Amino acid sequence: xxxxxxxxxxxxxxxxxxxxxIVTVYSEKKGRVTGMAKAAQHSRKRFGGRLDYFSLVNLxxxxxxxxxxxxxxxxxxxxxxxSMKSSPLRCAYAGYLCELIMKMTPExxxxxxxxxxxxxxxxxxxxxxxxxxxxRFFEIFxxxxxxxxxxxxxxxxxxKKISFQEYYxxxxxxxxLYCFSCSQxxxxxxxxxxxxxxxxxxxxxxxxxxxxxxxLKLQDFLHSYFSFQHGYDFKSVRYIKEIEKVYS
Numbered sequence: 001x002x003x004x005x006x007x008x009x010x011x012x013x014x015x016x017x018x019x020x021x022i023v024t025v026y027s028e029k030k031g032r033v034t035g036m037a038k039a040a041q042h043s044r045k046r047f048g049g050r051l052d053y054f055s056l057v058n059l060x061x062x063x064x065x066x067x068x069x070x071x072x073x074x075x076x077x078x079x080x081x082x083s084m085k086s087s088p089l090r091c092a093y094a095g096y097l098c099e100l101i102m103k104m105t106p107e108x109x110x111x112x113x114x115x116x117x118x119x120x121x122x123x124x125x126x127x128x129x130x131x132x133x134x135x136r137f138f139e140i141f142x143x144x145x146x147x148x149x150x151x152x153x154x155x156x157x158x159x160k161k162i163s164f165q166e167y168y169x170x171x172x173x174x175x176x177l178y179c180f181s182c183s184q185x186x187x188x189x190x191x192x193x194x195x196x197x198x199x200x201x202x203x204x205x206x207x208x209x210x211x212x213x214x215x216l217k218l219q220d221f222l223h224s225y226f227s228f229q230h231g232y233d234f235k236s237v238r239y240i241k242e243i244e245k246v247y248s
Contacts, residue, residue, distance in 0.1 A: 003073060006030060006110075008059040009118060010051055011098045015041060023051055023072060026101045027059060028115040031108055035061060035070030046074035054094045055080045056119060084126040092243045093135055094125055096236040100139070103230050104146055114145050132219070133210040139222045140203050148229050150175050152201055157182025168192040172228040189228070190221055 008027035016022045021040040026032050040047040050057055051072075058076040084090040101118065105111075117138060124134040143149040152168075154161050156176040162168065169178045172189040192200075195214050210218070227233050 003060055003062060004029070005058060005060045007078065007115070007119070008057055009098075009115075009122065010053055010055045010057065011102055012053075013037075013051055021047075021051060022069075024102065025057075025059060026098075026105070026115060026118060027110065028112050029110045030063075030070075031110045031115075032101060032105050033061075033070050033108055034068070035072040037072040040072075050075045050077045050080075052080065054085065054091075054098070054122060056122070079123075079126075081122055081126040084122070089243050089247045090125050090131065092236065092240045093131070094122060096234065096240060097121065097135070097138060099234050099236040100142060100226065103234070104142060104226070111145065114142065117141050132212075132215055133207055136210065136215060136218050136222065137203070137207050139226070140200070143225075148175065150177070150200075150225075152177060152197070155179040155182050157186075166194060168194070168197045172225060190224065192221065193217060196221060 006027040006029035008025040011024045011026055011032070013021050013023040016036070019039045019041050021037045022034060023037050023040070024032065024034045037047055037051060040051055055077060056079040058078060060073045060075065062071045062073065064071065081094075084094060097118065105114070121134045121138045125131045128134070140149065150170060152162065154176075155178055156171065156174050157178055158181070160179065162177055162179060165180060168191070169180075169183040169186070169188040170176070170190045170192055171178065171187065173187075177192075178186055178188070196217050199210060199214060199218060223234070223237050227237070
């Protein structure tokens with residue numbers, strides 16, 4: 001058993017006894033893992049306040065085969081995203097990203113490209129006014145990574161290439177579209193408007209061009225699609241809706 005290190009983003013933590021913390025992170029090398037941080041509630045030298053929500057850290061850890069928990073030895077802070085944490089709205093969206101990682105990614109499977117996109121989108125949340133389009137980029141990137149992005153090229157029924165339509169009927173359970181003819185009598189979970197369909201087909205090329213009306217339509221679709229795939233509504237989505245009422 002040797003000491004390893006990896007960049008990681010803190011997703012969640014809770015006290016364990018009077019001294020320790022149980023911490024879940026998404027790491028570049030190991031993916032989503034949960035570990036014990038001994039004396040983290042009091043050790044300023046090894047942890048200080050660096051095991052905080054959304055913080056980007058260098059994590060030093062040991063992995064033991066006889067337990068599902070990692071052992072976190074100490075951390076070095078890279079970025080605490082201070083501006084983001086001072087904004088309730090930005091924190092709500094950061095919490096949503098973390099819940100997606102918590103609920104939709106497998107444990108102990110490192111994915112450096114997903115980690116880097118996650119880290120970079122948190123950076124956008126920290127610095128940019130128009131951060132919501134990058135939330136959409138992350139959602140779509142995650143769906144593609146976990147193999148749940150819907151089939152948009154051809155009809156699920158007749159297998160013909162999808163041609164120009166005013167709207168596109170999508171089945172969540174089948175993970176794809178039906179053309180006008182084949183959609184008759186089928187259970188349709190979502191009707192995609194052409195602007196949303198076009199963005200999904202052409203992303204990420206179109207990400208910088210995404211305007212607020214299309215962003216909102218895309219957000220509604222992706223929230224529903226993720227909830228279906230997960231089997232439950234996301235708590236963070238409900239919270240975002242409440243926060244949006246205050247800060248819109």
